[in-house]
Amino acid sequence: MYRHRDSTHRWGAEPAPGRRHARREKLVEHPKPVVVVSRCLEFEPVRYNAQVIPYDFIRELEPFVEYRPVCPELEIGLGVPRDPIRIVTIDGEARLVQPDTDRDVTVEMREFSDAFLGSLDVVDGFILKNRSPSCGITDVKIYRGIEPSSSSTRGAGFFGGRVLDLYPGLAIEDEGRLRNYTIREHFLTKLFTLTRFRKLKESGAMRDLVRFQAENKLLLMAYSQKELRAMGRIVANPEKEPFERVIARYEEHLHAALSRLPRYTSVINVLEHAAGYFKNELKGREKAFYRESLARYRNRQVPISAVSSILRAWIVRFDEEYLLPQTFFMPYPEPLMSLSDSGKGRIG
Structure with a gap:
C-alpha cells in the first residue's frame, strides 16, 4: 500500500x-469496515502536482479496515501531473472545468461518480481529500466565474457531493477534519x-x-x-x-x-x-x-x-x-x- x-x-x-x-463475557469484536479513501492520501502520488499527501491516520487505520482507494480525476483521464480543475457556476449551474485548457469535465465526473459508487457491493465509510473540487465534502471553493479573480462560495465537490447524496447515513469525513x-x-x-x-x-x-x-x-x-x-x-x-x-x-x-x-x-x-x-x-x-x-x-x-x-x-x-x-x-x-x-x- x-x-x-x-x-x-x-x-x-x-x-x-x-x-x-x-x-465472563467476550469483549467487543470489531469486523473490518470497508472504507473508500482518496488515493492521494498516503497511497500514491496522483495529485495534480504528482505528489502524495503523507497521512499517519490512514496508515494507522490500515490493519483494521479494507481500503478502496480511488482518484476520480485520474479515472476520468486527466492524468498526472495535470492542470488544476475548479468548480465554476455557469448560467446558474455548477460545472467542473480545467481553466488552463478550457476543458469541461462535468459529464465525465458525474458518470464516473455514479458508476464507481454504484459498483460498491459493500461500503461503510469514506475518507476523502478536503477542499478538492472532486473529492471534497465541505469547504470546496465554488467560483462565480471562470476568471481567476472571481469570488467564490463553499460547498461539496462533484464526487464528494455524490457520496453525501447516496450514503447520507454512513461515516463520511475528510482528512482535514479528521485531524x-x-x-x-x-x-x-x-x-x-x-x-x-x-x-x-x-x-x-x-x-x-x-x-x-x-x-x-x-x-x-x-x-x-x-x-x-x-x-x-x-x-x-x-x-x-x-x-x-x-x-x-x-x-x-x-x-x-x-x-x-x-x-x-x-x-x-x-x-x-x-x-x-x-x-x-x-x-x-x-x-x-x-x-x-x-x-x-x-x-x-x-x-x-x-x-x-x-x-x-x-x-x-x-x-x-x-x-x-x-x-x-x-x-x-x-x-x-x-x-x-x-x-x-x-x-x-
Whole structure:
C-alpha cells in the first residue's frame, strides 16, 4: 500500500448484586469496515502536482479496515501531473472545468461518480481529500466565474457531493477534519458501529438485533436517549413484524442517533453511571484518579478515551458482566485509541 441496567448508578449507588459471580463475557469484536479513501492520501502520488499527501491516520487505520482507494480525476483521464480543475457556476449551474485548457469535465465526473459508487457491493465509510473540487465534502471553493479573480462560495465537490447524496447515513469525513481528535473519535465510533450493524443485518436474526441493542445501550445513551428509546420500542416488536421491516426502521433511527457528535455532558452522565458499578471495589486513590481524569475531560483537556480506558480496566479487573460487552468502552479497536492528541480540537 505504501511505500444493562437502568441508568441510575452513580458513585453513591449500590453495586449490582451477585457481580462477583458474573459470567465472563467476550469483549467487543470489531469486523473490518470497508472504507473508500482518496488515493492521494498516503497511497500514491496522483495529485495534480504528482505528489502524495503523507497521512499517519490512514496508515494507522490500515490493519483494521479494507481500503478502496480511488482518484476520480485520474479515472476520468486527466492524468498526472495535470492542470488544476475548479468548480465554476455557469448560467446558474455548477460545472467542473480545467481553466488552463478550457476543458469541461462535468459529464465525465458525474458518470464516473455514479458508476464507481454504484459498483460498491459493500461500503461503510469514506475518507476523502478536503477542499478538492472532486473529492471534497465541505469547504470546496465554488467560483462565480471562470476568471481567476472571481469570488467564490463553499460547498461539496462533484464526487464528494455524490457520496453525501447516496450514503447520507454512513461515516463520511475528510482528512482535514479528521485531524481533530473529537471528530476522529466520532468518525471511528460511527464507522465501526455501522459495520457491526451491517454484519447484524446480514445475519437476518432478531436475536442478533436484540443483542446489538443491549451491547450498544450505553453508547446510544451517550449519543441520543430519544433515539435509544425509539430503537428499544422497535426491537420489542409488539406487532411481530418481519425482520426486514424491523431492521429498516431500526437503521433509520441508528443513523439519526449517530448523525452528530454526542454532547459531552451526555457522555459524562454515562461515564458516571458506569463508575457507580465499582463504588465498593476501589481504593480512595483510584477514585481520585478517575475523578481527576473526568474533570480533565469535562474541561476539554483530554479525549473521552482517556477516561473510558480507566473504566475499561476496572470492567476487566472486576469481571463486570453487564459492562464487559458494552461498546461504549471500546467502540473501535484499542490501538486506535491514541492519547497523543490530548488537548486540541475539542468541539461542543
